Amino acid sequence: xxxxxxxxxxxxxxxxxxxxxxxxxxxxxxxxxxxxxxxxxxxxxxxxxxxxxxxxxxxxxxxxxxxxxxxxxxxxxxxxxxxxxxxxxxxxxxxxxxxxxxxxxxxxxxxxxxxxxxxxxxxxxxxxxxxxxxxxxxxxxxxxxxxxxxxxxxxxxxxxxxxxxxxxxxxxxxxxxxxxxxxxxxxxxxxxxxxxxxxxxxxxxxxxxxxxxxxxxxxxxxxxxxxxxxxxxxxxxxxxxxxxxxxxxxxxxxxxxxxxxxxxxxxxxxxxxxxxxxxxxxxxxxxxxxxxxxxxxxxxxxxxxxxxxxxxxxxxxxxxxxxxxxxxxxxxxxxxxxxxxxxxxxxxxxxxxxxxxxxxxxxxxxxxxxxxxxxxxxxxxxxxxxxxxxxxxxxxxxxxxxxxxxxxxxxxxxxxxxxxxxxxxxxxxxxxxxxxxxxxxxxxxxxxxxxxxxxxxx
Numbered sequence: 191x192x193x194x195x196x197x198x199x200x201x202x203x204x205x206x207x208x209x210x211x212x213x214x215x216x217x218x219x220x221x222x223x224x225x226x227x228x229x230x231x232x233x234x235x236x237x238x239x240x241x242x243x244x245x246x247x248x249x250x251x252x253x254x255x256x257x258x259x260x261x262x263x264x265x266x267x268x269x270x271x272x273x274x275x276x277x278x279x280x281x282x283x284x285x286x287x288x289x290x291x292x293x294x295x296x297x298x299x300x301x302x303x304x305x306x307x308x309x310x311x312x313x314x315x316x317x318x319x320x321x322x323x324x325x326x327x328x329x330x331x332x333x334x335x336x337x338x339x340x341x342x343x344x345x346x347x348x349x350x351x352x353x354x355x356x357x358x359x360x361x362x363x364x365x366x367x368x369x370x371x372x373x374x375x376x377x378x379x380x381x382x383x384x385x386x387x388x389x390x391x392x393x394x395x396x397x398x399x400x401x402x403x404x405x406x407x408x409x410x411x412x413x414x415x416x417x418x419x420x421x422x423x424x425x426x427x428x429x430x431x432x433x434x435x436x437x438x439x440x441x442x443x444x445x446x447x448x449x450x451x452x453x454x455x456x457x458x459x460x461x462x463x464x465x466x467x468x469x470x471x472x473x474x475x476x477x478x479x480x481x482x483x484x485x486x487x488x489x490x491x492x493x494x495x496x497x498x499x500x501x502x503x504x505x506x507x508x509x510x511x512x513x514x515x516x517x518x519x520x521x522x523x524x525x526x527x528x529x530x531x532x533x534x535x536x537x538x539x540x541x542x543x544x545x546x547x548x549x550x551x552x553x554x555x556x557x558x559x560x561x562x563x564x565x566x567x568x569x570x571x572x573x574x575x576x577x578x579x580x581x582x583x584x585x586x587x588x589x590x591x592x593x594x595x596x597x598x599x600x601x602x603x604x605x606x607x608x609x610x611x612x613x614x615x616x617x618x619x620x621x622x623x624x625x626x627x628x629x630x631x632x633x634x635x636x637x638x639x640x641x642x643x644x645x646x647x648x
Contacts, residue, residue: 192357192501196349199356212350212537213513214280214431223355224441227428227506229448230358232259233365234503236309237449238456238496239316242477245460246470248402249394252460256453258411260446262419267442272435273580274426282423282572283518286591289579289640294591298572299518301595302423305568306511307548309424310504314339314552315474317500323478324493331472335552342501343545346508347538351431354505361502362448368495373458375484380462389465396461410616414566417618421572424510508548512540570621571598574629579642587636590629597628 202216210216219227237256244252279285282302287295317338321329329337345357380386387396395401400408419425432438456477463476466483470476481492516537521528528536571594578586601624605617614620 195356196353199349199353202352215351219431221437221440225444226358226362227355228445230502231506232449234313238499241453241456242460243473245457246473246476249396250457251402253454253457254408258415260450262415263446266419271429271438271442274429275432275435275438280517290591297595310507310548311552313500313504319474320478320497339549342504346505358502361498364498365495368492372492373455376462406615414618417573418566418569421569424507427510511544515540567617571595571625574625583642585633586640588638590632593632594629
């Protein structure tokens with residue numbers, strides 16, 4: 191069905207050029223496609239498999255991860271979505287290149303590619319875990335990861351951004367129906383919540399909405415998700431592709447509401463797994479293993495929904511990363527005068543190469559949520575620059591983007607290399623003050639204002 195939808199989507203193109211058609215769906219997304227595209231990006235492997243993995247240890251509070259994602263989308267809907275669409279740009283680094291300088295654009299591309307490659311890789315890991323549980327005689331986690339990458343890469347290659355939007359309409363329906371039915375049936379098999387709670391091991395606040403993962407981590411999730419929703423290319427590209435400003439705003443608000451509940455549903459699978467598989471060596475397989483105890487029809491549909499979650503996230507991210515490479519690097523620094531046919535060829539080659547790169551990384555990743563949260567911390571610097579650009583342009587100076595993002599990258603590298611600087615429970619608590627101080631310092635010492643258009647200064 192997904193391949194059929196992807197092929198159909200190629201007929202919707204309005205012929206406005208490869209970047210506009212293939213990477214931005216001719217800027218024609220209505221609000222409901224914006225919403226399901228956003229939900230598809232959010233409700234991926236981390237939001238399903240990763241949440242269940244965390245809930246296996248910490249209980250229902252793992253679902254706050256998705257609540258944070260939904261909150262981030264809603265905040266963008268109320269604040270920046272319409273203004274982002276108004277810019278009529280293609281990428282976040284394009285904003286930095288147009289308004290700040292080339293150095294800011296280049297370093298912005300590097301950081302964005304790093305962020306999206308990490309997120310994309312995690313979706314393959316989740317897809318591999320699902321397939322290895324669903325068909326263990328055919329797939330290991332590794333071979334399932336490879337198969338997931340191949341299928342998702344082909345969907346992106348064939349359908350482009352319209353394909354991503356339309357397939358996510360299918361995916362989101364399948365995801366919600368599948369995981370809801372699966373959760374209900376898995377709890378029913380225990381005789382209801384009362385029996386489930388009686389079987390749970392002591393020592394863990396299984397149904398406390400915060401205590402399991404801890405207040406500090408919940409706050410970190412909300413800060414990270416609200417931050418990244420303003421500046422990750424795969425997310426803001428959805429706003430760029432909206433039909434108009436109101437479609438972008440309504441789509442982000444609706445998408446946030448769709449995202450909010452799914453984490454708590456998936457956390458239930460992790461709690462059930464804590465009873466059924468107390469010695470589970472790989473908690474990333476907790477959710478699919480629980481599902482496989484259900485009737486074949488329910489298990490098949492639920493696991494199809496979970497695998498759809500990996501597809502829904504990855505297709506948009508692959509195209510977002512490829513947009514960065516083609517629009518910000520190839521067409522600016524390698525081949526400015528490029529024919530439409532060659533541009534299309536380069537775009538699809540880049541999709542294939544990004545798929546291969548993310549697959550190689552996926553095979554080495556452990557701990558879905560931990561890896562994702564660390565990668566998303568880097569978005570803080572981007573969000574600071576974007577928010578100042580949109581809402582305080584008088585403070586924006588020419589070198590602010592380069593130094594803010596560069597400092598953010600150096601800080602995150604230092605977090606990994608020098609454990610002594612880890613004085614807070616999560617790097618996001620230092621990333622924000624560092625980014626703000628850097629931006630405002632450059633604003634004070636740099637005499638050259640950024641080239642902010644007059645319409646943004648109103």
